[in-house]
Amino acid sequence: MSENIGKIIGVNGNLLKVEFNKPVIQNEVAYACVGAGDLKLKAEVIRVRGTSAELQVFEDTVGLKVGDPVEFTGELLSVELGPGLLTQVFDGLQNPLPRLAEECGFFLQRGKYLDPLPRDVKWAFTPKLKAGDIVIAGDTIGTIPEGMFDHRVMVPFNLRGKWTVESVKPAGEYTVVEVVAVLKDDKGNTRECQIMQKWPVKMPIKAYAERLRPTESMATKLRTIDTFFPVAKGGTFCVPGPFGAGKTVLQQIMSRNAEVDIVIIAACGERAGEVVETLREFPELTDPRTGKSLMERTLIICNTSSMPVAAREASVYTGVTLAEYYRQMGLDVLLLADSTSRWAQALREMSGRLEEIPGEEAFPAYLESVIASFYERGGAVRLNNGEQGTVTIGGTVSPAGGNFEEPVTQATLKVVGAFHGLSRARSDARRYPAIDPLDSWSKYPSIVNEANVAEARKVLRNGAEVGQMMKVVGEEGTSIDDFVLYLKSEYIDATYLQQNAFDETDSSNSIERQEYVFGKLLKLMNTKMTFKDKDAARSFFQQLTQTCRDWNGSEFESDEFKKIEEQMTKALAEVSDYAE
Amino acid sequence: MQNKVYHRIEQITGNVIVVKAGDVIAGELAQVTSEQGVSLAQVIRLENENVFLQVFAGGRGIGTDAKVKFLGRTMQIPFSENLLGRVFTGSGEPRDKGPEIKENMIDIGGPSVNPAKRIIPRNMVRTGIPMIDVFNTLVESQKLPIFSVAGEPYNELLAQIALQAEVDVIILGGMGLKYDDYLFFRDKLDESGALSRTVMFVHTASDPTVECLLVPDVSLAVAEQYAQEDKRVLVLLTDMTNFADSMKEVAITMEQIPSNRGYPGDLYSQLAARYEKAVDFEGSGSITILAVTTMPGDDVTHPVPDNTGYITEGQFYLKNRRIEPFGSLSRLKQQVNDRTRDDHRAVMDTMIQLYASYKETLEKQSMGFRMSDWDSKLLKYGARFESTMMDITVNLPLEEALDAGWKILADCFEPAETGIKSTLTDKFWPKG
Structure with a gap:
């Protein structure tokens, strides 16, 4: 099919050196044919020098030899955008894994690429345009019901300027590759629009009117985050932490609880077992907001640690591109990338094979700009039709040795709006979520009054100081007032910051409950x-503390909840200096 | 088809030789015949007509006129029931006096399992060691390292788990083992009769480095076959740090840019490719991996334990002949410990929290501060906890271990002081 064919002249791990005659494009996709046979391995051009190009192969290169042909496709690495993406599980190159499993069984098979969107499924299309309408990139051609959303078929994002609608198909059933509209520009060029469109993953989709400042809070139902270190819709946050501190559990809870329309989970170079939990549990869980299965709002990109390294880099871009696509429909999308360090390591491996001059810890010098441009793809936007859509990006970072002074963490901290640093000390003491209450920060507004949060933070900080001091001077050297302050800070930690992820009620606290409970907590703080x-x-x-734990485990505003609350008020009255 | 023999060796560096040859595929095996004998070698890089080969027996003694014959296939290992009870080297040669096995050759380092075909782990692997069963339950299809330092009894612990664990087949992969340790494993498993359900792949410290690199791959390839035959397989690897060091050696020889303390940049991916072989095949068997990782200088931030920790589903710290409760973690325990007994989780959490408080009190005591009533209670508790629960040489079923836990709590505290929900203390708190 392809005219442009090169020849392998070197194989080094998953890096190929290929000799070519006709022009090639940087980041173009090519296929290496094993033994000139039918087994073709997907690869991407990453460097060109003279008449030889270097390609990273997204698969194991065993079996290739010098002289094997390489077919260049002339296309950048792209994803397919259209109905049928939700509930799916893709690998980093948008291969649908469940369908792959049907064909190949337990193991992944090299060189097997399936269409991301099935070609034989028909979708009920309703047009929203008529012939003669003027449109620009990103405008809605028509809608298709997909699960609980109206999926919009949009004017291709790569069109420039104004186009006139020549014809639109009537309402009916179509497959994703059928042309539903024909557009024409003032120079007489025509463009046929299928339901599906392709978009190169490394380019942001920019078919919107303007970018907005993220201000609205995204409820995660985690008390520490919503109250102390909030994330806004369209914001970015990172979760660095040593292994075992609970990064992934935290992300799983967020993917379950976050109040957004769509959650995209990009499992990038992490354990396969963690994805499986999501895969097998989500269809069973109901989304409290819609009453439907959680899976209906979820999309998983899964390139786990034993899957090919080069596809790991692609997987975060695939994830963010799909997120941007749904944002274009006026939806709030949360992208969780776990873990961005693995992606950075994939860059490092490739950089090493290319024999580039290494930067800090052998990461390539362009690491920072790559990370920055990735997080910058998050954001809130006003679309052409005035609606708003957001992409919120949360990335975990796995710093070597749990030391935040390493290139990936530092590069990430520069560009995110909230930092949820996990601490080994907290996780060792089983204080989950292990978000460090003193070191973490957020630039977004809290769901409760900022002044009150500041007050609680002060108690935490002062309490921690007393705790430190007590280690030196002992309890007897501490005044009773300081000691009570210390106990108060421990109490906030035990009953508000810590949250039992395995308790059905405690694991997710609504905003109302947080406001109410935090109010109570504040009162206790101020009680002498x-x-x-x-x-x-x-x-x-x-x-x-024990009573309050029981309280956390009781349904909000239930009889039990009120009963326990009364108990606590009574207990408090007995020790307080003045009657309430 | 092509068994052409090449005579001219262009370059010899460390264990890597370069010959000029055509029509060679990446990953292909070759036979290198020199005055030192015959050794297998594997193609690790192609560059125009230059073929880089890694010689399993090492580069020492290879002449520039050595014969290189390409075999047209990649690395394989035999698989049959006859493997049980046998001991092999990293490249699959018998290490015991048994016959060579050549039947049913299988590829090693095969593709990874499709995540969509994986299932949520659901079965506990009982080991009879309270610090594992109660506090950090081992689960089928889990991969867990044992972080330790030289001098700790990690091989003894591994052997004990091999004896007590409720599984069908045990694969023991030894990398850079001291010869004594190899004999220890063989004799210990033989004495108890466990050898008949064990296959051993052993690379000792004096064997060629490259064979060390093969041990995890052959062990896991064989494990994968057993698991697909409906067997519950436990793979024990010791010591993965030696494996990583061998990788480092080869990478440096190949003039790769080192990333962290000389280790290659793909250390994480290489380790992950092995550990991720742990799996539970739906409707068939499973692979569980326990791997010793010694930490040079007892430093958990050293690249090998650090990268391992990010890959595995938790870790056991073996320190002062005990499995440390802090830092040790089985990430999968939540999948199974709600179905063992209702009090399992509460006992686990509470005992650890109290033990942490005990440690703080110890610190205060060592600085000479006055002990409060609460401190004295903690001191009593800590001592009981260490002597009863932390012993790794016992064989105590989970239920008995939980009962022992309640007994210790009741001897030292009032129910409210433990912070356990009242519904549980009402039911389990020992009476009288």
Whole structure:
């Protein structure tokens, strides 16, 4: 099919050196034919020098030999955009994994590429345009019901200027490759629009009117995040942490609870087992917002650690491109990338094979700009029709040795709006989520009053200081007031910051509940208490913590909830200096 | 088809030789005949007509006129029931006195399992060691490293798990083992009769480096076959740090740019490719991996344990002859410990939290501070916990271990002091 055929002159791991005669394009896709046979391996041009190009192969290169042909396609690495994406599980190159499993069984098969969108499924298309309408890129041609959304078929994002609609197909059933509209520009060029369109993954989709500042909070139902370190819709955040600190569990909880329309999970070079949990559990779980299965709003890109390294890099771009596509429909999309460090390592591996001059820890010098341009693809936008859509990006970072002073964490911190740093000390003490309450930060507005949050933060900070001091001077060297302050900070930690991910009620707290409970907590913070000695203070707080844990486990505003609340108020009244 | 023999060796560096040859495929095996004997070698890089080969037996003694014969296939290993009870080298040669096995050759380092075909792990692997069963339950299809330092009894622990674990087949992969350790494993498994359900692939410290690189791949390829025959397989690897060091050696020889302390940039991917072989085949068997990773200088941020920690589903820390409760973690335990007994999770969480408080108290005590009532309770608790629960040489079923846990709690505390939900203390708190 392709006219442009090159010849392999070197194989080094997954890097090929290919000799070519006709022009090639940087980042163009090519296929290496094993033994000139039918087995073709997908590859991408990553460097051109003279008459030889270097290609990274997205598969194991065993079996290739010098002299084997390479077919250049002339197209950049792209994804297919259209109805049928949701609920799917793709690999980094948008291969549908469940359908691959049907064909190949337990194991992945090299060189097997399926159409991301099935060609035989018909979709119910309703046109929203008529002949003679003037349109620009991103305008809606028609809609197709997909699960709980009206999927918009849009004017191809790569069109420039104004186009006139020549013809539109009537309402009816069409496959994704059928042409539903024909457009014409003032120079007389015509363009046929299929339901599906292709978009190169490394380019942001820019068919919108303007970018907006992200201000509206995205509820995650995690108290620490929503109250202390919030994330806005259209914002970006990162979750660095050493292994075992709970990055992935945190992301799983977010993917379940976050109040957005669509969640895209890009499992990039991490454990396969973690994706499986999502895969097998989500269809069973209901989304409280819609009452439908959680899977209906979820899309998974899965390029786990044992899958080919080069496709790992592609997977985060595939994820963000799909997110941008749904944003164009006026939806709020959350992209969770786990983990961006694996992607950076994939860059490092390739950079090493290309024998580029290494930067810090052998990461390539362009690491920072690559990370920055990835996170910049998040954001809130006003579309051409005035609607708003957002892409929120959350990336985990797995710093070597849990040390945040490493290139990937540092490059990420520069470009994100919120930092949820996980600490080993907290996870060792089983204080989950292990988000460090003193080191983390967010530039987005909290769901509760900022002044109150600042007050709670002060208690946490001062309490921690007392705790540090007590290690040196001991309990007897600490005044009872300081000691109570310390107990209060521990109490906030135990009952508000810590959240039991495995308790059905405690694991997700609505905004209303957080506001209510935080109000109560604040009252307790401001209550002056008297105890006869430190042991009495300690046992009071121990008792109160246990009661509050029971409270956290009870349904909001239920009888049990009210009963326990009364108990706590009574207990508090007994030690407070003044009657309420 | 092509068994042409090449005579001219262009270059010899370390274990890598370069010959000029055509029609050679990436990953192909070759036979290198020199005065030192015959060795297998594998193609690791092609550059025009230059073919880079990694010689399994090492480069020492290879002459520039050595004969290189390409075999037209990649690395394979035999697979049959006859493997059980046998010991092989990394390249699949018998290490015991048994016959060579040549039947049913299978490829090693095959493709990875389609994530869509994986299932949520659901079965506990009982080991009879309370620090594992109660606090960090091992689950079928899990991959867990044992982080340790030289001098700790990690091989003893591995052997004990091999004896006590409830599985069908055990594959033991030894990398850079001291010869004594190899004999220890063989004798210990033989004495207890466990050898008949074990296959051993052993590379000892004095064997050629390249064979070390093959051990995890051959072990896991064989494990994969057993697992597809409906067997529950436990793969024990020791020591993965030696494997990583061999990789480093080869990478440096190949003049690759090192990333961190000399290790190649793809250390993570290489380790992951092996560990991710752990799987539970729906409707068939499973592979569980336990791998010792020694930490040079007891430093968990060293690249090998660090990268391993990001790949595996938790880790066991073996320190001072105990499995440390802090830092040790089985990520999959939540999948199974809600179905063992209702109090399992509460006992696990509470005992660890109290043990953490005990450690703080110890610190205070060592600085000479006055001990409060609460501190004295903690001190009593800590001592009981260490002597009863932390012993790794016992064989105690989970249920008995949980009962022992309640007993310790009741001896030291009032129910409210433990912070356990009242519904559980009502039911399980020992009476009287």
